[in-house]
Amino acid sequence: xxxxxxxxxxxxxxxxxxxxxxxxxxxxxxxxxxxxxxxxxxxxxxxxxxxxxxxxxxxxxxxxxxxxxxxxxxxxxxxxxxxxxxxxxxxxxxxxxxxxxxxxxxxxxxxxxxxxxxxxxxxxxxxxxxxx
Amino acid sequence: xxxxxxxxxxxxxxxxxxxxxxxxxxxxxxxxxxxxxxxxxxxxxxxxxxxxxxxxxxxxxxxxxxxxxxxxxxxxxxxxxxxxxxxxxxxxxxxxxxxxxxxxxxxxxxxxxxxxxxxxxxxxxxxxxxxx
DNA sequence: GTTGACCTTCCAGCGACTGGAGCCCTTATC
DNA sequence: GATAAGGGCTCCAGTCGCTGGAAGGTCAAC
Numbered sequence: 001x002x003x004x005x006x007x008x009x010x011x012x013x014x015x016x017x018x019x020x021x022x023x024x025x026x027x028x029x030x031x032x033x034x035x036x037x038x039x040x041x042x043x044x045x046x047x048x049x050x051x052x053x054x055x056x057x058x059x060x061x062x063x064x065x066x067x068x069x070x071x072x073x074x075x076x077x078x079x080x081x082x083x084x085x086x087x088x089x090x091x092x093x094x095x096x097x098x099x100x101x102x103x104x105x106x107x108x109x110x111x112x113x114x115x116x117x118x119x120x121x122x123x124x125x126x127x128x129x130x131x132x
Numbered sequence: 133x134x135x136x137x138x139x140x141x142x143x144x145x146x147x148x149x150x151x152x153x154x155x156x157x158x159x160x161x162x163x164x165x166x167x168x169x170x171x172x173x174x175x176x177x178x179x180x181x182x183x184x185x186x187x188x189x190x191x192x193x194x195x196x197x198x199x200x201x202x203x204x205x206x207x208x209x210x211x212x213x214x215x216x217x218x219x220x221x222x223x224x225x226x227x228x229x230x231x232x233x234x235x236x237x238x239x240x241x242x243x244x245x246x247x248x249x250x251x252x253x254x255x256x257x258x259x260x261x262x263x264x
Numbered sequence: 265g266t267t268g269a270c271c272t273t274c275c276a277g278c279g280a281c282t283g284g285a286g287c288c289c290t291t292a293t294c
Numbered sequence: 295g296a297t298a299a300g301g302g303c304t305c306c307a308g309t310c311g312c313t314g315g316a317a318g319g320t321c322a323a324c
Contacts, residue, residue: 004270018273033272033319034273035270047258047259055236069254069257071249072249074251076246076251077245077247079254080240083243083253084240087237091233093229094226094230094233097225097226101226105219111208112208113212117205117208118208119206119211122200125183125184127175127180135302136301145282148280165290165303166303167302168302
């Protein structure tokens with residue numbers, strides 16, 4: 001099947017699929033005309049990649065997950081370890097964003113939001129007074 | 133003052149400061165030897181930028197905030213509106229990450245994490261069975 | 265034979281830096 | 295005066311994961 005069909009069936013843009021081929025995540029064979037010829041297995045890999053990416057795994061993590069997936073001798077412990085590391089990263093990111101969020105929310109609460117120039121938000125970003 | 137001192141005082145890497153000049157966020161004058169000559173006002177701007185960036189504002193938002201900061205005729209409502217928009221973006225990002233986090237956490241909880249190959253995490257990424 | 269949808273490659277750009285090469289300037293020491 | 299260390303300078307390339315667009319080849323339908 002051509003890339004358009006593979007794209008529709010996997011939910012990934014054709015551009016993204018070409019990119020995944022470029023970085024060696026998928027290796028569809030080629031027809032005589034040079035078109036990529038995707039098989040069911042390729043589509044399954046693309047679906048897998050789409051889902052792993054949607055869980056925030058990096059491309060390199062996806063590469064590892066894909067090889068674990070293909071490896072019938074794998075230990076689920078290896079997958080779990082990878083997932084746990086990623087979970088920790090997500091948690092860290094959420095924590096950082098929450099700190100941001102709370103600080104910003106607090107500042108917004110302090111700002112009158114009228115036509116006067118006084119603004120606690122700007123003041124909190126200042127190390128003194130602007131001169132211009 | 134030279135870029136090294138401005139970097140130390142603002143907490144920003146020298147490289148970042150050069151980048152901010154390149155994109156027109158700061159415009160320090162030059163000494164005869166070609167070195168950037170930062171004044172107190174420049175340092176104040178850099179501190180401002182560092183704090184605004186640490187709140188997750190984009191460079192373009194920072195540009196707007198900086199011009200509001202410099203504008204004595206500003207209305208705090210404009211700042212507040214910008215901050216509110218940004219807060220909404222942060223909230224959306226947190227919500228997305230939380231969904232990811234919960235899904236992943238759930239999958240991790242289902243995975244035995246032993247030396248056997250069966251893995252609900254990989255299965256959830258699959259649209260069937262891997263063939264290799 | 266011509267239209268139009270599809271496919272191909274290649275190059276450039278996004279955001280916000282960061283690293284490194286290769287060079288110049290200044291200061292201190294011998 | 296030579297030299298070395300520790301700044302500074304510019305410019306180019308790379309990060310991450312795509313995305314857009316140009317220029318051209320292929321294929322099915324009319």
